[in-house]
Amino acid sequence: MSSRPVEVSAREAEVLALLGLWRSNAQIATRLHITVRTVEGHVSSLLRKYGVADRRALADLAQTIADEVPPPLGRLAGLPQAHTSFVGRAEERDAVLAALTDHPLVTLLGPGGVGKTRLVTVAGEAAVPAFALGGTFVDLAPAGAEFVVQAVAAALGVTERSQQPLEDTIAERLGRGRSLLILDNCEHLLDAVAGFVERIRSACPDVTILATSRERLGLPGERVVNVGPLPLASDAERLFEDRALAADPGYAADPAVVADLCARLDGLPLAIELAAARSASLGATGLLTALGDYLRLLAGGRGPAVRHRSLRAVIGWSHDLLNEEERILFRRLAAFTGSFDLAAVTAVCGTTPAVNADVLGRLVDKSLVIHQRSPASRWRLLATIRACATEQLDVSGERPETLRRHLDWAATTAAALEDRLAGRWRDDFDAVAAELRTALVAAPPGPNPASYRLACSLGRLAYARRFLMESLGHYRLAAEHAPTLSDAARARRSAADCAQVVHDTGQAFELRLAAAADARAAGDGDAQAVALARAVELAGRFPATFRTEIPGERLGHLLEEAAAAGDPADPVIAARLACAAAWTAGSGKLAPDPELSERAVQAARATADPVLISGALDAVRTAAATSGRLRDAHRFSLERLALLPFMDADDPYSAPEIEDTYGGACADAVAAGALPEAMSTARLLLADDLLGDHPYLSASKVIPALVLTGEFDEALRYAATMWDSWQRAGCPPAFWMSAAVHFTALAYGLLGDRERFTTWRGRVGAVSGIPNPYNPQLAPLVAFVDARIAVHTGDLTDAPARLERAFQHVSGGRYEPYAHAAAVELAVMSGLPEAEERLSALKADAGENDWVAACLARIQGRLHGDCVALEAAIEGWRQLGARFERACTLLLHPARRLEGQAELAALGLRRTSPSTRDARRVRPAT
Secondary structure (H helix, E strand, O other): OOOOOOOOOHHHHHHHHHHHOOOOHHHHHHHHOOOHHHHHHHHHHHHHHHOOOOHHHHHHHHOOOOOOOOOOOOOEEOOOOOOOOOOOOHHHHHHHHHHHHHOOEEEEEOOOOOOHHHHHHHHHHHHHHHOOOOEEEEEOOOOOHHHHHHHHHHHHOOOOEOOEOHHHHHHHHHOOOOEEEEEEOOHHHHHHHHHHHHHHHHHOOOEEEEEEEOOOOOOOOOEEEEOOOOOOOOHHHHHHHHHHHHHOOOOOOOHHHHHHHHHHOOOOHHHHHHHHHOHHHHHHHHHHHHHHHHHHOOOOOOOHHHHHHHHHHHHHHHHHOOOHHHHHHHHHHHHOOOOEOHHHHHHHHOOOHHHHHHHHHHHHHOOOOEEEOOOOOEEEOOHHHHHHHHHHHHHHOOHHHHHHHHHHHHHHHHHHHHHOOOOOOHHHHHHHHHHHHHHHHHOOOOOOHHHHHHHHHHHHHHHHOOOHHHHHHHHHHHHHHOOOHHHHHHHHHHHHHHHHHOOOHHHHHHHHHHHHHHHHHOOOHHHHHHHHHHHHHHHHHOHHHOOOOOOHHHHHHHHHHHHHHOOOOOHHHHHHHHHHHHHHOOOEOOEOOHHHHHHHHHHHHOOOOHHHHHHHHHHHHHHHHHOOOHHHHHHHHHHHHHHHHHOOOOOOOOHHHHHHHHHHHHHHHHHOOOHHHHHHHHHHHHHOOOOOOOOOHHHHHHHHHHHHOOOHHHHHHHHHHHHHHHHHOOOOOOHHHHHHHHHHHHHHHHOOOHHHHHHHHHOHHHHHOOOOOOOOOOHHHHHHHHHHHHHHHOOOOOHHHHHHHHOOOOOOOOOHHHHHHHHHHHHHHHOOOOHHHHHHHHHHHHOOOHHHHHHHHHHHHHHHOEHHHHHHHHHHHHHHOOHHHHHHHHHHOOOOHHHHHHHHHHOOOOOOOOOHHHHHHOEOOO
């Protein structure tokens, strides 16, 4: 790469930053609201500009050139496109901009129809350049109180992650720096919005929130900017003339008549626009006459309530001027809370697309409907106008039938989107998601085929959109709407899968039991057997994730019930029963029976179900790992990885298996010393759109491999992110983070930073829930870290004790080989007489671990002064990509010490020479 700074565009800088976080092209496209093809173009341009070979090189580069890449200019994403000019409001606009400079929460307050949305978009565009991370506009008009968070998440392009609520993901995104969040139309969601805003303000002090509402949010520090009617004798008349000219280019009117009309309309922009839309047919004088009867009752008052009545009067007057065809469509459009397309109108409102298109056009001309032309034609009603349309729908008696048609349309639309999950569907889902949710919430309680279909499809779509808790809720609701008990059982099974994805295994267990009960009541013994077997497997396979452990005796009874309920000749039932039996018949927790595990794999292969096969393979890999067969465990994990392309990542059924496969494969590759495979698996995990965005789970998987390969800087960056994110999440129990914490301590110890080594060593108890770092499950890793640092620093003072601790056997200790190797190397350096005796055990470890094999060659080089053995070790480290270990070995080679010192310096470490004793004992190769 050239030493000259590379010039990149603001968009390229954004793409590069996201590449540095190991985001996929699809994730980047969603985050930046651009197409995947556009992302591919930016990546190609960055590869060319920086002269690097691949995405991984760009990702690594992004971590080191942050100062070189200019920050992108502030943008306001999601802003609605304006199709008319903005008139007046200079004073209010300046007041908003002034308030935003000093207040983190600003609310534009005013009645419906006063123009708050238009003002907030103009003010937001003017303000956003001052925000380094730009801003986002969120229209909450179609959102229900339960889905405020999803509306914001969709606008931001963020998704929920396993073990991290969606609101926390939003806070993480907004917490990266100074940004602007605009929440439009909050009045019908005051409690929900206020709660959300309060939590975001607490978590993200650099975020400024600009809201519009008819009522205050009622939060401390809220600055209110009142938005009143347009001033008469100036802006009100200008608005009327502008809109009248748009309706009729030949418009001309007596200014006095226009002034009188605007005064009667109280200067309300929406009322003025509705009236101006009729000017082409009535003229200003005719408008004044026609509106007289509607406005006469308002004479003598000019308070807010009167202004509201004047707006309703103008909307009512506009409605009364419609013909019957227009009135029918207008009132039926009240079924839609958000925007809609022509197909939706036809499905809900009846008649034909051609007729509806014509009538919609007429309603747009009369300013009763807004036409949104980009990216595809959609329409919507303003909230105030929709309220009047709803009244007309109630008066007509058509409301029940219209809502039934709306529910049917929603169910059909959701099913069609579900069928498109393999292609481009996300933007279309985001456009209708609020409408689909509203239809489901409005559905009457109890069994209903349309409600059931809609809830199931929404469950799948929400999961694919990575709104995990929402998906769980939809599936649970689907069970309540299920037409049959068998349908209810299917919905509960999917709900259980979702609960397992978010690591609520207790709820998943209970949902599987509920599904079994539904199946039993429906007379479906096979479904009952599968649900019970999966519940037993869940408890046996993931016991540490349960808040309350399920007794083994109960699991045994459940398994017996499952075996009695189902047909053992059915391949799926046989495989499910076999998997459950393998996990519960072992000698202890997470110690599946080896023989039964093999049978489970054979039974699972007969089903050709990749999820079921992977689960059975997890049993044999766990059995192999607990018996010390680390290469076998690694081989089984590779087989599980090979099954991932055949699993549907957008189906909750596959998700728990995908997550477990990645995590297990990373751990098994490290345990077998297969560092290249560990790194490649970790990169795959980081690129996964569910797991890769997780702030601490994904980081914890990549840190061990990075430390073992000597990539200390990258490992420590991930460690800082992991720790900060875990703390922001409320420090949940995370025993699986313990290894990453230990390896971080190892990196600091090798770098000579004793203070940070001590800090990270002390953090093990916090993440594991076990205060003693020498807990048996962690003892081999502790022994390895201590011995390896002692080898590097030449600290031989405690070598005998370290050797003894390293060889204290721990059942299932995947880090035992590492501990043995480091301790034996320390013993050789110390000249301990038992060092050679331990070499035989180390040779057995080398058969299971590539890292240990390379270390054994180095130990033999030290012990016998053998440069040939050192050369073998150097080559072994090279093949593993273990730069640090290779550099340390080069230092021991008489002819290659300078090369070793150079490599250590490149890694940010310094060691002038090996110990005198090592240098004396190693002789040149002949």
